[in-house]
Amino acid sequence: MGGQIAHSIQNFGPQPRQVSQAAANALVAELRTHPPESIDLTCLMGDTEGYQLASILKQVLELSGWKINGVNQAIFNTPLKNIIIETPTISPAFVLLLNWFASLGLKPQGNHNKEINGAKLIIGGNI
Numbered sequence: 001m002g003g004q005i006a007h008s009i010q011n012f013g014p015q016p017r018q019v020s021q022a023a024a025n026a027l028v029a030e031l032r033t034h035p036p037e038s039i040d041l042t043c044l045m046g047d048t049e050g051y052q053l054a055s056i057l058k059q060v061l062e063l064s065g066w067k068i069n070g071v072n073q074a075i076f077n078t079p080l081k082n083i084i085i086e087t088p089t090i091s092p093a094f095v096l097l098l099n100w101f102a103s104l105g106l107k108p109q110g111n112h113n114k115e116i117n118g119a120k121l122i123i124g125g126n127i
Contacts, residue, residue, distance in 0.1 A: 014126045017053045017106060024060045027100050031064035034093040041070030043123040044080065054123045080124030082107040087119040094119065 041058055043050040054071040061068050083106050087094050090112055101108035 016049050017104075017126055019053070019056050019060065019104065023100075023104060024056075024063075027060055027097070028063045030096055030100075031061070031066070031093055034091070034096065036065035036067065037091065037093050037119060038067040039069070039119040039121050040072065041068050041121045041123075042072040042074050044125055045073040045075050047073075047123075047125060049126055050123045057121070057123070079127075080122060081127040082109060082124050084109045084111065084122040084124060085119070086111040086113050086116060086122070088112075088114050088116050 039061070041054055041061075043054040051071060051073065058068045058071055083101050085094060085098055085101075085108060087110075094110070098108050098110045
């Protein structure tokens, strides 16, 4: 008699980026000790995973008292990956946010650009 052996299939690759409730609560508590900021929040057009992460971040930052413009979607000339914060001024709150992203393993990049009008948070691809 013959038989079949079932094999499992496992997909390995980038897993969706996530923010735990505990991490979100910690960020909200820390950011509330600083003056609220305003920021434009953008993700890559058509990137479902990036949009979901951006939506979570919008909720967390709004709970911190921040004014968030977005979640916007855009197409960029060059492929963007990970998380980028670009700001015309360096504030303790932006440094805190950058360090918080790093603590979650989200590989943030911070750019100080005096020539832009307002801060930007860009959610790049999960590559």
